[in-house]
Amino acid sequence: MNPFEKLQAIFQEVFDDPELEISPETTANDVDGWDSLSHVNLILAVETRFHITFSQKELMTFQNVGDLLAAIETKIQPGS
Amino acid sequence: MHSTPENNIAYHCTQKICQEGNAQKNAFVFLDSQMQSTFFSFQQLEEESNRFANVLQQLGFQEEEPFFLFLPKTPETFFCFLGALKAKLLVSPLFYSFGEDALLDRLSDSGATGIVTRKSYLKKLKRILPKLPRLKKILVIDILDHLSENQLSLPLLREGVPSSFEIPPTSREDPSVLHYTSGSTGKPKGVVHVHGSLALQKRTTQQVLGLESDDVYWCTADQGWVTGTSYGIIGPWSLGVTQVHYAGGYDPEKWMLLLSEQKVTVWYTAPTALRMLMQQPDAFFASFSFPHLKRIYSVGEPLNPEIISWGRRVFGMDIYDTWFQTETGSIMISNHPGLIVKPGSMGKPVDSIEASVHDEKGNPCAPNEKGRLVLKPGWGSMFVNYRNHTDVYREKFVHGWYQTGDTAWIDEEGYFWFGGRSDDVINSAGHLISPFEIESALLEIPQIVESGVVGVPDPMLFEKVVAFIRLKPDVEMDKELELKIRLYLSNKLSSIATPGEIRVVDRIPKNKSGKIMRRVLKASYLGQDIGDISTMEEEE
Numbered sequence: 001m002n003p004f005e006k007l008q009a010i011f012q013e014v015f016d017d018p019e020l021e022i023s024p025e026t027t028a029n030d031v032d033g034w035d036s037l038s039h040v041n042l043i044l045a046v047e048t049r050f051h052i053t054f055s056q057k058e059l060m061t062f063q064n065v066g067d068l069l070a071a072i073e074t075k076i077q078p079g080s
Numbered sequence: 081m082h083s084t085p086e087n088n089i090a091y092h093c094t095q096k097i098c099q100e101g102n103a104q105k106n107a108f109v110f111l112d113s114q115m116q117s118t119f120f121s122f123q124q125l126e127e128e129s130n131r132f133a134n135v136l137q138q139l140g141f142q143e144e145e146p147f148f149l150f151l152p153k154t155p156e157t158f159f160c161f162l163g164a165l166k167a168k169l170l171v172s173p174l175f176y177s178f179g180e181d182a183l184l185d186r187l188s189d190s191g192a193t194g195i196v197t198r199k200s201y202l203k204k205l206k207r208i209l210p211k212l213p214r215l216k217k218i219l220v221i222d223i224l225d226h227l228s229e230n231q232l233s234l235p236l237l238r239e240g241v242p243s244s245f246e247i248p249p250t251s252r253e254d255p256s257v258l259h260y261t262s263g264s265t266g267k268p269k270g271v272v273h274v275h276g277s278l279a280l281q282k283r284t285t286q287q288v289l290g291l292e293s294d295d296v297y298w299c300t301a302d303q304g305w306v307t308g309t310s311y312g313i314i315g316p317w318s319l320g321v322t323q324v325h326y327a328g329g330y331d332p333e334k335w336m337l338l339l340s341e342q343k344v345t346v347w348y349t350a351p352t353a354l355r356m357l358m359q360q361p362d363a364f365f366a367s368f369s370f371p372h373l374k375r376i377y378s379v380g381e382p383l384n385p386e387i388i389s390w391g392r393r394v395f396g397m398d399i400y401d402t403w404f405q406t407e408t409g410s411i412m413i414s415n416h417p418g419l420i421v422k423p424g425s426m427g428k429p430v431d432s433i434e435a436s437v438h439d440e441k442g443n444p445c446a447p448n449e450k451g452r453l454v455l456k457p458g459w460g461s462m463f464v465n466y467r468n469h470t471d472v473y474r475e476k477f478v479h480g481w482y483q484t485g486d487t488a489w490i491d492e493e494g495y496f497w498f499g500g501r502s503d504d505v506i507n508s509a510g511h512l513i514s515p516f517e518i519e520s521a522l523l524e525i526p527q528i529v530e531s532g533v534v535g536v537p538d539p540m541l542f543e544k545v546v547a548f549i550r551l552k553p554d555v556e557m558d559k560e561l562e563l564k565i566r567l568y569l570s571n572k573l574s575s576i577a578t579p580g581e582i583r584v585v586d587r588i589p590k591n592k593s594g595k596i597m598r599r600v601l602k603a604s605y606l607g608q609d610i611g612d613i614s615t616m617e618e619e620e
Contacts, residue, residue, distance in 0.1 A: 016179070016571040017203060029113030029328050032152070032200050033177050036330065037575035041566050048559045 003050075003072055007065070010045045014038065024066030050076055083249035089256055089278045090165035091247050093317035094126035102293075106322045109342060110155050113328035120155060122320070125162065128155075130245035132163025135237045136194070139217055143168040143248065144255055146190040146467075149303070150183070150197040150205070152176045153327045156221045156234070157303050160196045161313060165256060165275075166247050169194075172258035172270070175304030176201075181521060181572040184208045185267050186260045187215060190467055196234065198222050252276030258467060259306050261406040262505060262514035270467035277310075277409045278318060280431065280460030284411045285315030288402060288430055289346055289377060296372070298324040298338065299348040305511075306406040307379055310461070311348055315410075332360050336368045343372040350380040352509040354387050354399065355540050365394045375417065377402055380510025381542040382498040385423035401426055403498070405484060406512075407476070409461030413496050425495040426488070433459055435496065437488050442479035445489065450499045453488040454481035504598045506535030508543050511576045515598060518579070521572050522547060525565060527555040530588040533579070534602040544580035548601050550588055557584045591615040 001009070012020045015033050028034040034042070046068070047053050052075040062068045085091055097105075103123040110118045120128075141147065147169040151157045157173070164171040172190060174183065183204060187195070188211065196219040197205060205218060219234045226232045256275045260268040285291050289311065297316050301307035316323050324342045328334060330353060339347060376391060376399045383401035391399035400415040403426045413435055415427035429435040434456035437445045445451035457477060466473045476483050487499035506513040515533035522531035530550040535543035547565075551557065562582055570578045583605070589597040592615055603610040 014567060014570075016567075017200070019203075027113075033575065034329075035177065035575055037578055038177075038570055041563070041570055041575075041578065044559070044563050044566065048563050 003076065004069060006049065007046070007069055007072065010049055014042045014045050022065050024064065024069060026065040027063065046072065052076060083251040085247035085250060087252050087275050088166060088247045088250040089275050089314055090129060090162040092278055093162055093314060094122060094129055097122045097317070097320040098126050100320065102320050105320065107317060108158070108323040108325050111324065111326040111338065115334060115337070118155070125158065127243035128159035129162035129166060130243050131238050131241045132160050133166040133245045134241045135234070136164060136167040136169060141167060141169055141194055144170050145193045146170045146172060146258060148187060148192050148195040149173040150195055150201055151221065152198070153303065153325055154221065158313060161303065161309070166245055168248050168250060168254060170255045170258050172260070173303045173309060175302055175574060177575045179570065179572040179574055180204045180208050182574055184211060186270070187212055189267060190258060190270050194219070196221065250275050257309055259309070259406045262512045262517065263503070265516055268514065269469050269472060271406045271463045272465045272467050273409050273461065274464055277461035278314060281310050281315045281410045282318045283431060285311060285319060288411050288414045288416045289315070289348065290375060290417060291316055291319055291321045291346060293320050295321050295345045296324065296343050297321050297346045298342070298344045300350065300353060306409065310410055330356060332357055332364070336365065339370055339373060340368045345372050345374045347373065348377045348379065350510045351378050351383050351387060352381065352541055354378060358387065358390050362394060370395060375400065379404070381507055382424070382426070388421060388423040407463045408455065408459070409463060412455060422495050425497050428494055428496065436481070437490050438481065442481070447492045448489050450487055450489045452502055453484045453486040455484060457482050504534070506543050506545055508535060508545055508576060509541045513545060513577055517573060518545065518547060518569060518577050519596065521569055522549060522565070525568055527551055527561060532588040532596045532598060532601045534598045534605065536602060536605055538580065545577065546581045546583065546605055547579040548583050548585050548588060550585055590617045592617050
């Protein structure tokens, strides 16, 4: 499972929708239930499943799924 | 009991406005999440709600049957709400983020026979359908073909349906709107309102919010809550006021753009939203101009003095706090133009509302003495029952006064000051949350043996949810379990029920009859004296 597929599975779990499909352009406005409270759950899920952590500053930069995925990929790179 | 179509709330919000010569006036501008705007006139509001009323009649819905709306903010939310009122159904809008347990509680308790929703929400409903034998029709706003005999395409049903509708005779005592509200014990209770509530909702919209026919008004509340119906639909439209309805979530830039570009004159929002906006530097607001904005109001939680100061600095005006409840149906206590704002105060009773603060024996408290906030029954928008719980309804009236469940004090000048809840209900970001519901859901998680939930002060949310859990002996807390708990609560109940903090404890304090001593949990969290624990159950 590549990072995008893994992230999609996380979205499906967090937003309780097995049919949910995301793209790099997906934003909070495109996903039912993606509000500030469920966003906390999403970040916790990403951190837990990818074994990474985000700083507050990093969290402020995510505008869409593409931004989140890019940050994940940077952190899971060997040696990074 | 006099019955006439003119008593129907929806008549006043659409047909009457059109008859008065305002058919082509904008009823609302709908902004989607990308801020793309679509305008709807009162004529369209009238015709679309008529079509929906006709659909409901053709499907065989009977007067006073409970009918639910489970929708995000879309134009259909308003058409369906008003259409169902026209057909004289008991209309219950649901918060868009409810999970399946929260839905089941409300649909089951009310005996719902119909619901309108969208395709992406269907999955939640399908999971609980077997437990809802009375739910005969699900109408879906965004599918083009019927899915089954009972899961129907609303666009298809609406094809060829007349755009006129004859509202049946309606009395002021006929049920209209049903909102569920959380208590500290038991399941949520359905607060029943009647068509006669319109008069006070309209009057307070005029007197408190000061709306006039040329205003452009934005109420940020979701239609799942009483503010969203009383002041996001009924009050403003009964006055023929143009509204802005925005489908997106909180976004400081978009919100300020909306205020500016839509030329909003009156804005009704919530303290949590204002506190979030306060995090922006003042320079951020200087890049927008709000020449049309006349007044800002707030509801849901106490408005702290810092927000008032910030509003004066950034917007150059006072922010008026208003207080009411699901049960009251309309604003009871408020700050408003003409009344000097005492920062932090709820203001004074409005219209003919008689409010007081009583001690435990029902005697009026002295000035500045904290007690129970009570209201003299009989105001025009007073709820008439808790559906299926008349016993609980009766208990709300003591010594001839309605017990709000809030505490307050009145100063020497008659200003009311909010003191908190007198029960364990949590007020987080303006949402009342039942600790009981969260505790019950937590116990459904196999790793958890006991649970206790409290609200603690939070600088952003007013109160945040804190869950105390005792785990099975062989279970340890880790990130995976925390995630599981959070997602379970969010998906079963609602994102607003997700704890801000989860603490693992060795035991949950209970009294000798097994009741969770939430005050002990709260005091221990806050590092305060836990008080009298003589009734606490002995440790095993």
